[in-house]
Amino acid sequence: MENEDALSALSALAHEARLDIFRLLVRAGHDGLPAGEVAERLDARQNTTSTNLAILARAGLVASRREGRSVIYAADFDAMRGLVGFLMKDCCAGAPERVDPLLSAIQPCEGEDSCPVSTSP
Numbered sequence: 001m002e003n004e005d006a007l008s009a010l011s012a013l014a015h016e017a018r019l020d021i022f023r024l025l026v027r028a029g030h031d032g033l034p035a036g037e038v039a040e041r042l043d044a045r046q047n048t049t050s051t052n053l054a055i056l057a058r059a060g061l062v063a064s065r066r067e068g069r070s071v072i073y074a075a076d077f078d079a080m081r082g083l084v085g086f087l088m089k090d091c092c093a094g095a096p097e098r099v100d101p102l103l104s105a106i107q108p109c110e111g112e113d114s115c116p117v118s119t120s121p
Contacts, residue, residue: 001082001086005082005086006083006086006087008058008059008060009059009061009079010083011059012055012056012058012061013059013061015052015055017044017048017049017052020042021038021042021049021052021053021056021062022056022061024038024042025038025073025074026075026077028074028075029074029075030074030077031074032063032072032073033072033074034067034070034072034073035050035071035072035073036070038053038073053073056073057073061075061079061080061083062074062076063076
């Protein structure tokens, strides 16, 4: 990951609503959620949520796919792993063996019930 990519991702996450959306999509795992359900769960306006999802997608943090009339959004776990790796690259006295277990642990949940992170946005 380059500085520009990290800045784009961090900038997208530096907004309360977008951070809440991203965390919700992380909990949803690979299955993701329809845009309308994201808005409903976060008690947000659908057009505002769509704009925020587009910003997260441009930053490479979420991916979308069409299923019938719905657009399903899911967190991009490879991108999240890349961002965390970029941020941690210079830590731990240059000992990647200390950082690698953390990066390996960044995996999608198998649905929200199995996700160990807090359920609050």
